[in-house]
Amino acid sequence: MDAEGDPKEHCCSKTRCSVIVFAFLLVSVAVLCVVTFTGDVRKRVQYDTSDLQWWKTTPVYQIYPRSFKDTNGDGDGDLNGITEKLSYLSYLGIKAVWISPFYKSPMKDSGYDISNYTEVDPRFGTMDDFDRLLEEAKKKDIKVIIDFVPNHTSNESEWFVDSENREEGYDDFYVWVNGTSGTPPNNWKNTIGNSAWTWSDKRQQYYYHNYLIEQPDLNYRNPNVISVIQDVMRFWLDKGVAGFRIDAVVHLFESENLHDQVEEDGKTIQNETVNLPEIFPVIQGWKKLLDTYSDPPRVMFSETTSVDKDIVKKYYDAGTIPFNFDLVKKVNRTCDGSCMRDVIKEYTKETLRSDDWPNFLTGSHDFSRVATRLGENRARAMAMLLLTLPGTPVIYYGEEIGMTDVHYTFNESRDTFGLRLGKDGYLSKTRDPERSPMQWTSGVKAGFTNQSVTPWLHLSSEYATVNVQVLKANASGILQLYKNLIETRRHPSFETNTLEFAVVTSDILSYVRNAEGWQTHLVVINLGSKSVTHDFSSGPVFSTKGKVAITTDDSIQVGQDVDLSSVSVGSNQGIVVAVTYQEH
Numbered sequence: 001m002d003a004e005g006d007p008k009e010h011c012c013s014k015t016r017c018s019v020i021v022f023a024f025l026l027v028s029v030a031v032l033c034v035v036t037f038t039g040d041v042r043k044r045v046q047y048d049t050s051d052l053q054w055w056k057t058t059p060v061y062q063i064y065p066r067s068f069k070d071t072n073g074d075g076d077g078d079l080n081g082i083t084e085k086l087s088y089l090s091y092l093g094i095k096a097v098w099i100s101p102f103y104k105s106p107m108k109d110s111g112y113d114i115s116n117y118t119e120v121d122p123r124f125g126t127m128d129d130f131d132r133l134l135e136e137a138k139k140k141d142i143k144v145i146i147d148f149v150p151n152h153t154s155n156e157s158e159w160f161v162d163s164e165n166r167e168e169g170y171d172d173f174y175v176w177v178n179g180t181s182g183t184p185p186n187n188w189k190n191t192i193g194n195s196a197w198t199w200s201d202k203r204q205q206y207y208y209h210n211y212l213i214e215q216p217d218l219n220y221r222n223p224n225v226i227s228v229i230q231d232v233m234r235f236w237l238d239k240g241v242a243g244f245r246i247d248a249v250v251h252l253f254e255s256e257n258l259h260d261q262v263e264e265d266g267k268t269i270q271n272e273t274v275n276l277p278e279i280f281p282v283i284q285g286w287k288k289l290l291d292t293y294s295d296p297p298r299v300m301f302s303e304t305t306s307v308d309k310d311i312v313k314k315y316y317d318a319g320t321i322p323f324n325f326d327l328v329k330k331v332n333r334t335c336d337g338s339c340m341r342d343v344i345k346e347y348t349k350e351t352l353r354s355d356d357w358p359n360f361l362t363g364s365h366d367f368s369r370v371a372t373r374l375g376e377n378r379a380r381a382m383a384m385l386l387l388t389l390p391g392t393p394v395i396y397y398g399e400e401i402g403m404t405d406v407h408y409t410f411n412e413s414r415d416t417f418g419l420r421l422g423k424d425g426y427l428s429k430t431r432d433p434e435r436s437p438m439q440w441t442s443g444v445k446a447g448f449t450n451q452s453v454t455p456w457l458h459l460s461s462e463y464a465t466v467n468v469q470v471l472k473a474n475a476s477g478i479l480q481l482y483k484n485l486i487e488t489r490r491h492p493s494f495e496t497n498t499l500e501f502a503v504v505t506s507d508i509l510s511y512v513r514n515a516e517g518w519q520t521h522l523v524v525i526n527l528g529s530k531s532v533t534h535d536f537s538s539g540p541v542f543s544t545k546g547k548v549a550i551t552t553d554d555s556i557q558v559g560q561d562v563d564l565s566s567v568s569v570g571s572n573q574g575i576v577v578a579v580t581y582q583e584h
Contacts, residue, residue, distance in 0.1 A: 046517025049492045054143060055243070055299045055321075056357060057495060058095035059393045059486060064365045065102050065124055066110070066456060067437045068397060070449035072125075075456045077437070077448070079125040083133045086140050088468065092400065092479075093486035096143040098245050098301075100365055102130070103149075106156050108214040108416050110365075110435075112247065113154040117232040134240045143242035143296065150229050151248040152215040160216055164203050172222045175208035175254060176200075187260045188273060192417055192429060196273075210251045210273065212416060220252050220282060230289055243290065243299035246283075246320065250304055253278040275311050280318040287319025301359070305329070309351045316356045323394070327362050327386070333374055337509040337527050340385070341501055348390065348499065358391025358497055363399055369434050372405040377572050380478055380552040381525050384574035387485035388513060388523045390497045398438055400482040401471050405433035406460045414457060436460055439467040476554040488550050488576060492518045500540040507532045508569070512540045512579075520581075521549065524567060525574040537565040546577040 049057070069081025079102060089097065101111035104119040111121065120127050137144050153160055162170035177185045177197070184197040190210055197206040198213050207216045218225050233244065255272035283302075290298040304315055304322035306329075315322040330343045352358055362370040362382050371379040379402050386393045408414075408430070410423045418430025437455045439462075440447030446463040449455055460466070471479035488494070492515040502510040507528030514520040522541055526532060537544045546562045552574045562577050569575060 047492050047496065047515035049495050049515075052495060053297055053299070055096060055392055057490070058143075059093075059387065059395050059489075060096045060098050060145065060301075061089060061092075061094045062098045062100070062364060062394060062396045064100045064397060064435055067435050067448075069438065069440070070453070070455070073450045073453050074123065075449055075453050076123045078123070079120070079129040079133050083129070083136050086136055086142060089142060090140050092483055093490075094395075095141060096145060096242065097137070098145040098147065098394070100147045101149060102146075106154055106214065108154070109212055110415065110431075112149050113152075113156075113212065113215045114149055115154040115156045116158075117153075118235050131239065138240070144240075145243045145245055145299065145301070146236060146241050147247055148233065148236075148244040149247045150218070151251045152209065152211060152217045155214045155216055159218075164200055164207075166203065169224065172219055173225055174216045175219050176203065176205045177208070177258065179206045186258050188254075189261070192420055208254060210248070212420075217251065217254070220278070221256075226282060226285065230285065233286060233289060237290070237293050237298065241298075242296060243301070244286075245323075246286075246300060246302040249279065249283070249302045249315075249320070250274050250307065252276075252282060275307060280314055283315070283318035283320050290319075312351050313353065313356070316353075321357055321359060321392075323361065324359050325361065325367075327360055327382075328364075328367050328373075331374070333378070335527070336506045337504050337525075338506055340509045340525075340527060341504045344389065344499075345501070354497075356497075358389070359394065360386055360389050360391060361394035361396070362386050363396040363434065364394075365396070365435055366431055367434060369396070369403060369405050370399060371402050372433075376402060376404065378527070380481055381527065381572045381574050383478065383481055384485060384523065384525060384550075384552055384576070385509075387482070387489050388494060388521075388576060390494075390499050390513070393489075395482070396434075398436075400479055401439060401468060402466055402478045403436070403439060403460065404462065404466075406436040406457070408432045408457065412458065432457055439463040441467055441469040481550075481552060484550050491521070493521050502540060503534050503536055505532075505534070508534055510534075510536060520579040522546065522564070522577040522579055523574070524569055524577070526569040526571055529571050531568060531570045531573075533566055533568040535565045536567055541579055543579050543581050545582070546579045548575055549578045550576040 063082055065079065065082060066077045068077040069085050070077050071080040071084060072078060102120055102124040103111065103114045104116035104121045105111045105114050120130055134144055159170055159173050163173040179185050181199045184195045185206055188196040190196040196208055196210055198209060199206055209216050220226060251273060253276040259272055261272055287300060290300055300320045302315060302320040302322050305325050312322055324347055326343050326347050331340065348358055370382050374382060410426050413419055413426055413430050413432050415430045415432045418426035421429055436457050437446065437448040437459055439460060442464045444451040445453065445455065446459050446467055471477040474480065493513045496515045500512045502512055502522065504510065507526055508524065509527055510522065510524040512520060512522055522536060541564060544563060544565050546564055548556055548558050548560045548562055551558060555570060556575055
């Protein structure tokens, strides 16, 4: 007994009970706190897509307006045709379009020779038509990006006419150089291989043109040129365009010293007219202008083909997203799984930095269509590749229905770049084959124009079976594949700018797309000539189970359970698998 006369053991027992009860309560509270805290952390670390800019959440659909839809019966597609087909774009899941030039133009280079930057060419409609297009697109939550051609104008532009006449304020608007008729200042060539200099009898000087004679280059060393071009951009931004695709931006400046291009074995090794450092401050000025418009935020893509990794970084730093043509220029019919991995890896892992937003495209108005270039049997696989890679995919009109190039004879051709080379050489430069009219229906003229009208380029002989009307009714057709892929890529796992390669062989290209806190997806594409079976269950997948989310054909069913330790994929077939993980 203690000094108070109570049993000591009894006292210890009561204390022990109190301690046990207190400890239990403490542990319970701690567990509750841990569970709550863990739940909060999971919510906090989950990849948040709400802050992504709009161009990071949708494919961009390129429309070549002259070939999209004719509404007034003149054989040329027009702005009202685009407005009429906005419902189709909504059906497809498109939230952004890029429209090729529709400005006032003599059409020597399909509208890329602009005579007035703030007028609509009558063949495409009126400014009221464009305003209505913007209004209707906004109702459908479709952003409109327009092609912008700041490097050169038409030689019928009032600016050039005034410059050739040495009118005050325009004397130095273009690149004029002294010389004598018949002796160009240097050996610079334009894009079709002729001298880039043309003599003006009126002015008694040469003017520079990187493209056709009818497309004189503006002089960006003149601050008035920079100012007036920004005024033009402001004009369209005020109207509500969501951004620009900047054409031929690599040619904005030429070397002032006029040194000859240095060539070896027919290849230029010291270029005096491409990617000069003065370009980037000009782009930065454009970006600052775009940033003054915030509802919605505006975007600037740029045509920067054939540039090295360091130059690509400079374009990103200046505020533009340079188009990535690797899937066009580096991929051919023999490019297998390993080859495709290397092409993608070089761009995503070596060229880009972590903050550089990627983009991919498989075709445009300047390149043979993907179904022709790589084969119709590979078109579906390329669609899956394009729409499951990180970044912004660009779809060229008609790719979603499997359109192919159309052959045009010399007399049928309209592209000046080809025609200038004559009957024997036109096929090496013409871009008409990939610009054939869009195929809407099986009816006469494919629904592109009225039955009695001759389109500006004749239709494909395949239009009766390859068209929107037929393919909308085909649940396993390529149009539905595009639609399903566009819907699937809205999942947050596909809205990051990263990917991890999984199994890659001479046949198989596979990679994982994931976002923290969201379901992981495995993309498997067989680029080989035969069916193959592989185990995909190890890293970076780390699971044996999944369900098919999307497939390029109906030999595998969506929703089907997949044993990832043994997946069979047919030639030119692709599948996207939603990976499942066992809960512990």
